[in-house]
Amino acid sequence: MQEVLAGEALLIERCQRGDTVAFDRLVEQHGQWVYNLAYRMVGDREEAHDMAQEAFVRAFTAIKRFRRGSSFSTWLYRVTTNACLDEIKRRRRRPAPTSALLSDDSPPADPPDPGPCAAEQVEAMERREVVRRAIASLPVHHRLVLVLYELQGCSYDEIAAITSTNVGTVKSRLNRARIALKEALTPHLELLGR
Numbered sequence: 001m002q003e004v005l006a007g008e009a010l011l012i013e014r015c016q017r018g019d020t021v022a023f024d025r026l027v028e029q030h031g032q033w034v035y036n037l038a039y040r041m042v043g044d045r046e047e048a049h050d051m052a053q054e055a056f057v058r059a060f061t062a063i064k065r066f067r068r069g070s071s072f073s074t075w076l077y078r079v080t081t082n083a084c085l086d087e088i089k090r091r092r093r094r095p096a097p098t099s100a101l102l103s104d105d106s107p108p109a110d111p112p113d114p115g116p117c118a119a120e121q122v123e124a125m126e127r128r129e130v131v132r133r134a135i136a137s138l139p140v141h142h143r144l145v146l147v148l149y150e151l152q153g154c155s156y157d158e159i160a161a162i163t164s165t166n167v168g169t170v171k172s173r174l175n176r177a178r179i180a181l182k183e184a185l186t187p188h189l190e191l192l193g194r
Contacts, residue, residue, distance in 0.1 A: 055080035134184035142177035
């Protein structure tokens with residue numbers, strides 16, 4: 001682990017001197033995570049790609065100001081969060097997306113192949129869609145902490161750094177997000193098998 005951190009520190013130093021190849025390596029290391037966060041926040045594949053690209057452009061532009069007061073990943077995820085929040089603010093007048101979420105590494109899969117378990121696959125897709133809509137209906141600050149904690153696996157401290165809040169606020173927002181999510185899912189308990 002220390003080798004990885006030392007390697008990352010060297011890449012950051014090289015980036016701060018303008019080395020684009022070193023930055024490409026950082027993009028390779030963090031690209032999927034940045035995309036996943038963007039996808040879960042904006043709810044659209046193309047917009048998520050755009051937001052991930054915007055986050056990396058912003059990071060490259062600002063990397064000289066990165067001071068290692070936090071981990072690089074925390075700093076990068078804060079940059080990504082800001083890019084997504086800026087996009088969400090720009091599109092507030094448009095309806096909220098409902099197509100994002102729950103897969104860990106990629107957008108939802110294509111429709112299932114017909115077969116003996118087709119009914120189960122359709123039901124699973126319906127469950128995911130219900131959960132997606134419920135998460136998309138949460139206020140942005142609740143959705144953000146829920147996505148960072150439950151889906152991205154960030155700690156309270158990391159989320160506090162990413163959101164520029166304190167740990168108590170993170171815990172409070174996460175609790176409220178869980179309560180709101182439970183309320184949104186209550187009418188669908190039969191489908192969800194609970």
